[in-house]
Amino acid sequence: MGKFQNVLLASDFDDTLYGSDRTVSPENVEAISYFIKEGGYFTVATGRARPTFARYFDLAPINAPVIISNGSAIHDFRTGQTIYETFLPERVKADLLETAAAIPAVGFEAYHGDTIYLHHPNQVTWNHLRRAGCTGTEAPIEEMITPFSKVILQQERAVLEEVRAYMAQRWEAHYEIIFSNDVLLELTAKGSNKGGMVLRLADYLGVDRKDLYCVGDNENDIPMLAVSAIPFAPSNCAPVVRQWGPRIMGSCDEGCIAEIIQVLDGLY
Numbered sequence: 001m002g003k004f005q006n007v008l009l010a011s012d013f014d015d016t017l018y019g020s021d022r023t024v025s026p027e028n029v030e031a032i033s034y035f036i037k038e039g040g041y042f043t044v045a046t047g048r049a050r051p052t053f054a055r056y057f058d059l060a061p062i063n064a065p066v067i068i069s070n071g072s073a074i075h076d077f078r079t080g081q082t083i084y085e086t087f088l089p090e091r092v093k094a095d096l097l098e099t100a101a102a103i104p105a106v107g108f109e110a111y112h113g114d115t116i117y118l119h120h121p122n123q124v125t126w127n128h129l130r131r132a133g134c135t136g137t138e139a140p141i142e143e144m145i146t147p148f149s150k151v152i153l154q155q156e157r158a159v160l161e162e163v164r165a166y167m168a169q170r171w172e173a174h175y176e177i178i179f180s181n182d183v184l185l186e187l188t189a190k191g192s193n194k195g196g197m198v199l200r201l202a203d204y205l206g207v208d209r210k211d212l213y214c215v216g217d218n219e220n221d222i223p224m225l226a227v228s229a230i231p232f233a234p235s236n237c238a239p240v241v242r243q244w245g246p247r248i249m250g251s252c253d254e255g256c257i258a259e260i261i262q263v264l265d266g267l268y
Contacts, residue, residue: 195223
């Protein structure tokens with residue numbers, strides 16, 4: 001039994017584990033390997049869906065199921081098994097139709113299995129898909145096949161703030177509506193967020209709450225930082241995260257995860 005037996009470290013992916021140079025640093029890989037060798041569980045909790053994260057799974061040592069789609073599912077990429085999954089309510093297409101009519105500038109990606117449907121794609125959409133290494137299918141909202149695991153609304157921040165206010169005022173009881181960065185507004189089923197799903201994963205693995213640690217850089221990571229024994233964030237985190245009050249580490253390009261594991265090494 002290693003010193004990190006039944007300890008879980010869950011990291012956001014983009015701009016936390018995955019650096020601006022589109023790699024996971026050798027320092028982070030080495031530290032994670034040590035953490036796992038000493039009995040720890042390391043995983044990712046990402047806004048990316050299964051098809052947009054699959055090609056990146058092998059960039060770092062991951063020995064536990066991954067939280068995907070901004071807390072909509074837990075998927076084990078080692079076995080191909082989905083451990084748990086939630087879906088947006090069936091009413092989502094009608095609500096998206098109304099939102100798109102009210103705020104025509106907004107575009108979105110809707111995720112159904114490995115299919116990514118596109119409505120009114122814009123430069124944000126194309127940049128997002130390019131970075132993820134995926135393609136999407138443009139379709140009228142009425143013809144998109146449900147259920148959706150999540151929807152990513154896309155446009156400049158001011159438009160997305162209008163979208164969030166519009167949807168929250170009408171349907172907040174049905175959805176989680178949260179930014180994953182300035183140009184991506186994530187829509188998942190109510191209660192489906194990184195915080196709730198990381199707790200479910202800890203239960204699945206038999207990890208006590210006191211041995212659960214999370215790190216993330218943006219607003220959609222705050223729910224999991226809130227359940228972490230020590231909440232961590234890279235120094236490049238969004239102002240809303242810094243103001244929330246996590247323990248600030250080096251940036252995503254400065255071995256943030258390695259620094260966290262060094263902290264844990266002193267605690268166990």
